[in-house]
Amino acid sequence: MPTQAQMKAALQSYVDGFANGDPEAVIALFAEDAVVEDPVGTPEKRGAEVAEFYRNAVGSGAKISLDTPIRGSHGSSAAMAFTVEMPGMQISVIDVFTFNEAGKVTSMRAYWGSEDFTQS
Amino acid sequence: MPTQAQMKAALQSYVDGFANGDPEAVIALFAEDAVVEDPVGTPEKRGAEVAEFYRNAVGSGAKISLDTPIRGSHGSSAAMAFTVEMPGMQISVIDVFTFNEAGKVTSMRAYWGSEDFTQS
Numbered sequence: 001m002p003t004q005a006q007m008k009a010a011l012q013s014y015v016d017g018f019a020n021g022d023p024e025a026v027i028a029l030f031a032e033d034a035v036v037e038d039p040v041g042t043p044e045k046r047g048a049e050v051a052e053f054y055r056n057a058v059g060s061g062a063k064i065s066l067d068t069p070i071r072g073s074h075g076s077s078a079a080m081a082f083t084v085e086m087p088g089m090q091i092s093v094i095d096v097f098t099f100n101e102a103g104k105v106t107s108m109r110a111y112w113g114s115e116d117f118t119q120s
Numbered sequence: 121m122p123t124q125a126q127m128k129a130a131l132q133s134y135v136d137g138f139a140n141g142d143p144e145a146v147i148a149l150f151a152e153d154a155v156v157e158d159p160v161g162t163p164e165k166r167g168a169e170v171a172e173f174y175r176n177a178v179g180s181g182a183k184i185s186l187d188t189p190i191r192g193s194h195g196s197s198a199a200m201a202f203t204v205e206m207p208g209m210q211i212s213v214i215d216v217f218t219f220n221e222a223g224k225v226t227s228m229r230a231y232w233g234s235e236d237f238t239q240s
Contacts, residue, residue: 004233041195068187071214072233075161079214079231081201094199111199113124113192
């Protein structure tokens with residue numbers, strides 16, 4: 001099981017990948033069979049769909065700023081609350097990640113609804 | 121499916137139940153067969169264990185302050201990041217809730233690790 005520090009470092013790398021406009025750094029955090037549900041309540045993405053999703057998301061110029069420190073767990077999960085900044089708009093999100101023994105992300109589920117947008 | 125507003129109101133009632141020292145108000149938010157995993161990575165609590173857990177937690181005098189607005193989803197889930205305030209100590213937590221058609225909570229999973237404590 002990855003340590004708390006390893007999981008939190010992975011989530012920080014996810015934030016940094018957006019900041020640096022580097023989708024491959026984000027994609028590299030995920031296991032090959034990882035599942036992404038973003039937002040929760042929509043169909044899951046897998047495999048090549050995950051890579052495409054992050055190339056589009058990072059390529060859009062979206063940036064992530066943490067609202068509060070990253071949380072761990074007593075298992076192989078970690079979570080973070082953040083704001084996605086896009087031109088003229090922000091989305092308030094909470095992401096939950098699970099990890100495998102190798103420290104790769106096996107699932108990411110993003111909690112945000114149609115009412116979690118604000119315009120700037 | 122409950123609306124975003126209904127789910128967010130339930131999470132606010134959860135916060136308020138701690139503020140008011142009213143465990144029964146918190147317990148009333150849950151379906152009879154609800155599962156609580158707090159923290160994630162420890163055994164799930166069900167039924168009478170859930171009620172006992174909240175009577176103890178609220179009875180301890182712990183208070184919850186939201187770190188950032190409650191998030192909804194595109195399904196029947198909502199999440200919130202908050203700080204639990206206890207005498208001399210704080211815990212940084214993210215809770216994820218799922219709801220049934222009747223608007224009752226069917227699961228609550230709390231993400232916090234042994235390194236998410238701070239002393240005051």
